[in-house]
Amino acid sequence: MKEIAKNKKALHEYSIIETYEAGIVLKGSETKALRMGRANLKDSFVRIIRGEIFLLNAHIAHLATTHSHYRPDERGARKLLMHRKQIDKLFGSVTRDGYTLIALTIYLNDKNLFKVRVALAKGKNLHDKRETLKKKQADLEAKSAMKNFNKFQQ
Known part of the structure; x- marks a missing residue:
């Protein structure tokens, strides 16, 4: 497992209740940029929108070799891939218990796929x-x- 980006601020701001692993939908140039380590999760968060889970405000920088017409938005919403039951469970926890969803890390797993570690967290006083x-x-x-x-x- 090779860690690409880490949200260091999250461990200070939140107490982690439970963690989950999710796949991430990326464009080709974003994949190359992540392999170069050009990502930042500092102000990123996760939202459930219409039954789908999205990573918002995560910054994946462009490479100089990326064509100008095919550059995706650096801070655009990126869809996360999780099982329906997990998404429903998270949605219940967020709405009922007042927890938040945050992204802790982006990493490469053993099969060379990018994964995001999503945490169910409660804000600290x-x-x-x-x-x-x-x-x-x-x-x-x-x-x-x-x-x-x-x-x-x-």
Whole structure:
């Protein structure tokens, strides 16, 4: 599995409930651009529109070799491929429980197909974000202390 793009902001802004894997419909030039690593998921999100699931606001940059007449929209909506039962389950969770759908990563799987890891998430409050930052900082300090302790033991 080769990771192409990652939404780092998502883990800070949301608490992840459940993750799903979805295929993505791409044009030829978008495929080449993704293979070159020219994607950004920073402000992207996932919506269910008329029973279909779409990745919105994800940026896939053009390559210089792409013909000007065949350039797709860089931030256009891209259809995601999931089973109908999964989409219905996600739609129920989003409407009933107030969760949101976000894209975590775009990656190449073992069969050389592009996949998107979609997460069912709940937004964090400000104090939750502070707690996670404190916990992350404490983990880093503990890890460095263990590293220094092991260095002096040898």
